Amino acid sequence: MTDESQNRAALVTGASTGIGEATVRALRAQGWTVFAVARRADRLAALQDATGAIAVPADITADDDVSRLVAHVTAAGGIDTLINIAGGARGADRIADAGTEDWEWMYQVNVVGTMKLTRAFLPMLRATGEGTVLNLTSTAGLVAYEGGGGYNAAKFAQHAMTGALRLEEAEHNVRVIEVAPGLVYTEEFALNRLGDEAAAAKVYQGVEKPLTADDVADVVRYAVSAPHHVNLDQIVIRPVAQAANHKLIRKG
Template sequence: MTSTQITPSQRAAVVTGASTGIGQATVRLLAAQGWRVFAVARRADRLQELAAETGAIAVPTDITLDDDVDRLLGIVADAGGVDSLINIAGGARGAERMVDAKTADWDWMYQANVVGTMKMIRAFLPMLREQTDGGTVLNLTSTAGMVSYEGGAGYNAAKAAQRAMTRALRLEEAEHGVRVVEVLPGMVHTEEFSLNRLGSADAASKVYDGVEKPLTSEDVAGIVAYAVTVPHHVNLDEIVVRPLAQAAAHKVIRKQ
């Protein structure tokens, strides 16, 4: 393998969840800023389109599979390594109350949000630790990990677990020169999040009915890019971001 030491002028990142939404927007923004970006997701066709558009390196990967993660690590190391791991992949499935909870949906959410993130971190930490100018792990969690709501128990539980893991990681890695950042978005209108969760375009659109200017993928990507670009001694531990119309998890201003 080639050296995995990143020079100060050559920032490089792995971005998961890159086939859509916030992950895709983050790849676009970092690539435009001159980063070398490894775009990671399961859907190879979407990654290839993104790579052609941005110059990112497409690496189709299922982050919940050990063999896929090991293959990704080898590709990244052979290409020169990275100093930042940006874990965007995740999501929600279902909005049933506990009495109607679907085991398959809960299993998927835990694997996608928690276990997949853990496997990526476990694989890349040795590389991040060896960076002379410091490595960074950024996990995209959610305000759903802070405040629970009816019909959200599975997603609340998965994001709360991902949040707890992130906070433990920060304590463990500070002495190794790895900063750990958590970005917690509230209501973000993306291409697929609510559609995947609720199963229909009509149900997904109702989530945002009457909400003036919900956050966009680009809004959150800008915050992610800022957090990994500031000087390494600056650690933005937790960044909670909501649209103005969402004053709190339980209060959303909707105009008719």
């Protein structure tokens, strides 16, 4: 890393909570200009007050919101880095019991939203001469597991899209990075997925040190702050207790 980060500008989605919020804080602490994007305006306003980030409420799956977002960022000086963190899981049903609405929501947020924002900002990133796109995927996009079919499908698609984007944009000197976390403890992920606090707590039960949002945000910050010719194509990050998707050490 160098002091060049003082002149860098990024847009971070999913910024109202969890890894997205932590990433905004990490980049601002390093001197970046950061546009913080999410749907919840009240949480973004609090983040703006705390960090000096530029809050821009928007739904990344809505075309009008994406167009408005591009116009806002352009008027404010533009970005050289796009960090797609918005996403999530809904439900843990086996495919025989799959909820269509859950699957459609996961595909829209994780895949289509990422595509729409990336497509919209690629001209700006290309024009900088040294643009970067970082997509936060998941180890669920690398290895399937029972009860994860819908989330697996969405994250496998996002993983594949990231690989294709890297091939397509290399000629434009746009760096494309994938960060794939394993078990991360955040206040909302498991709760939103399972809809029940007790069920969400069981996801982390007995795991002494799951990853935190700050852990992942620090990896994201490092990856986008490395000299531009250094492309950390794919970073898999897990807690030591999670040796693989199917092996998680629980104590007690």
